[in-house]
Each structure stands twice: as C-alpha cells, then as structure tokens.
Amino acid sequence: MTNQLAQQQNQVAPKEKQNAFVTQVAKKIEEMKQQGQINLPDNYSAVNALQAAYFTLTAVDFGSDKALIDKVTPESVAFALQDMAIQGLSVAKKQGYFVPYGDKLQFLRSYHGTQAVLKRLNGVKDIWANVIWKGEEFEVEYNERGQLAFKAHKVNWKAATGKKEDIEGAYCIIEREDGKQFLTVMTMDEIATAWSTAKTQNVQNKYPQEMAKRTVINRASKAFINTSDDSDLLIESVNRTTENEFEPTVKDMGDIEEVKREIEQNANSEVIDFTNEPAEKVEATVVVETKKPVQQQQASFTDGPGF
Numbered sequence: 001m002t003n004q005l006a007q008q009q010n011q012v013a014p015k016e017k018q019n020a021f022v023t024q025v026a027k028k029i030e031e032m033k034q035q036g037q038i039n040l041p042d043n044y045s046a047v048n049a050l051q052a053a054y055f056t057l058t059a060v061d062f063g064s065d066k067a068l069i070d071k072v073t074p075e076s077v078a079f080a081l082q083d084m085a086i087q088g089l090s091v092a093k094k095q096g097y098f099v100p101y102g103d104k105l106q107f108l109r110s111y112h113g114t115q116a117v118l119k120r121l122n123g124v125k126d127i128w129a130n131v132i133w134k135g136e137e138f139e140v141e142y143n144e145r146g147q148l149a150f151k152a153h154k155v156n157w158k159a160a161t162g163k164k165e166d167i168e169g170a171y172c173i174i175e176r177e178d179g180k181q182f183l184t185v186m187t188m189d190e191i192a193t194a195w196s197t198a199k200t201q202n203v204q205n206k207y208p209q210e211m212a213k214r215t216v217i218n219r220a221s222k223a224f225i226n227t228s229d230d231s232d233l234l235i236e237s238v239n240r241t242t243e244n245e246f247e248p249t250v251k252d253m254g255d256i257e258e259v260k261r262e263i264e265q266n267a268n269s270e271v272i273d274f275t276n277e278p279a280e281k282v283e284a285t286v287v288v289e290t291k292k293p294v295q296q297q298q299a300s301f302t303d304g305p306g307f
C-alpha cells in the first residue's frame with residue numbers, strides 16, 4: 001500500500017510535466033533577458049520554441065518504446081532546452097536538434113541555426129555556404145588586403161550526386177554590414193578530418209552535402225563569434241553547442257585535474273529544479289576511455305535532421 005501510494009505521488013501527468021519544464025526554463029530565460037544577459041530577437045517566443053522542443057522530446061521513438069526525454073536526466077533536458085532558447089533558436093524551424101549521449105541530452109545547432117545566430121551578431125549582414133562537386137570550376141584570389149577572396153564558381157548541376165566521394169570541398173562567405181566579405185574554403189579531406197573527431201558520424205554519412213556546409217559554416221563563424229561584443233552567455237552557448245558534436249581528447253583537454261575542477265565548478269551551473277526540494281549541486285566527472293569509445297545513442301530523425 002505504501003509503495004502504491006509513493007508511486008501515485010511520484011507520477012506526474014504529461015501535461016503538468018510539460019508545463020513544469022516549459023514554465024521554469026522560460027522563466028529562467030526571461031530573467032536573463034530582463035537582466036540584460038541575453039538579447040533575443042523581437043519575433044522570438046521562448047515559450048513557443050520550448051513547447052515545440054518538448055513535444056519533439058516526448059515523441060516515442062519507433063526504434064524503441066521510449067521517448068527521448070525518458071532516456072536522459074531531467075537536468076540535462078533543462079540545460080539543453082536552455083541552450084536552445086538562449087540562442088533564440090527553434091527545433092520546429094530545423095535550427096537544431098537534440099541528441100542523447102549516454103544519459104545526457106545535448107542540443108546541436110543545425111547550419112540553419114548557425115546562420116540565424118550569426119545574423120544576430122553585431123556587424124554581420126549575411127552568411128551562406130555551398131558545396132563544390134567534382135568537375136565544377138571554383139576560383140579564388142587574394143584581394144588588396146592579402147585575404148583569400150571568392151572569384152567564381154561555375155556550377156554543374158549534374159555533378160551534384162549527393163555522394164560523399166563526389167564532393168571536392170565546401171566554402172562559406174560571411175558578409176558584413178559594410179559590404180566586406182570573408183571567405184572560408186575547406187577541402188573534403190579537411191572536412192573529413194573534422195568529422196573524424198565527431199562523437200558519431202551517422203548523420204555525416206547520410207547527409208554529406210548538408211553536413212559539409214555545416215562544417216565549413218562552423219569554421220567560418222568561429223572568428224566572428226569569439227570576437228563579438230554580444231552577450232557572453234550567448235557566445236558561451238553558441239560555442240558549447242558547436243563543441244557538443246565532438247568528443248574531447250586528452251590533448252585538447254590539457255591538464256585533466258584542472259579540467260575536472262573547472263567542470264565541477266561550472267558544468268550545468270544554471271540548474272533548474274523540477275522538484276519541490278532545493279536544487280543540489282550537480283557534479284560532473286571527466287572519464288578518459290583508452291580501450292574503446294563510449295557508447296552513444298544517435299537521435300532518431302523522422303524526416304531528417306535540421307542540419
């Protein structure tokens with residue numbers, strides 16, 4: 001009888017559970033906005049974006065009998081939703097998607113999402129990317145400032161096979177409000193090297209054309225993002241959702257003990273409590289696997305990822 005009563009008390013109606021997540025994350029986002037920590041687009045509704053995201057997370061995966069939200073911790077769900085909202089993005093607009101790594105949920109930006117974020121930064125007018133297929137003519141030159149600049153791309157629409165082996169490379173152009181353009185070019189070998197450090201390559205192999213664009217856009221945007229005078233919380237969230245895709249290595253992490261201390265102090269520091277009890281400090285541990293990679297789960301996409 002006691003166990004049955006406890007189970008009844010612990011059961012939360014799906015609608016109430018949704019309201020708890022959406023309401024409390026939205027409240028946190030509104031507090032950040034009021035304090036001037038973030039600057040969301042005028043036409044962005046955090047509540048609507050969070051509700052759409054929550055609906056996506058509660059959809060049952062037909063590959064298993066579980067919804068994505070039931071495979072991960074509530075704290076990681078809140079943090080992933082917060083990352084999405086801080087950047088003013090929406091999964092309903094294919095600007096990102098959620099991927100579980102173990103029992104932790106992470107938000108990954110699509111290239112549409114990166115474009116949206118870049119256009120919000122001060123001084124950026126536009127950003128676009130294209131794939132270079134085998135047989136196409138692509139020309140660059142150095143401008144008067146000694147910077148690599150776009151000259152011409154003669155497109156052959158028949159060359160766009162959609163196969164990874166037929167991609168020569170990709171390029172991205174970021175245009176500032178003063179009209180100056182900045183070109184970033186990557187060969188397919190460079191793109192493949194970037195993919196080799198990813199936690200999973202399922203999406204890259206399935207959608208190489210779109211993921212090649214995503215990779216070159218991420219590389220091109222780094223300088224603009226990290227030299228921007230926009231909100232530190234926005235920049236931190238942008239960088240984190242880019243790095244979520246990649247598994248850190250010992251070389252990247254440097255001093256392991258220092259990283260451990262930093263994670264313990266900062267990881268998921270903005271914890272949102274979904275219980276009636278005070279929130280407890282969330283601790284994280286760095287694990288370096290030397291024999292075999294950590295098992296990951298790839299998010300299921302019913303109509304393809306948002307890229």
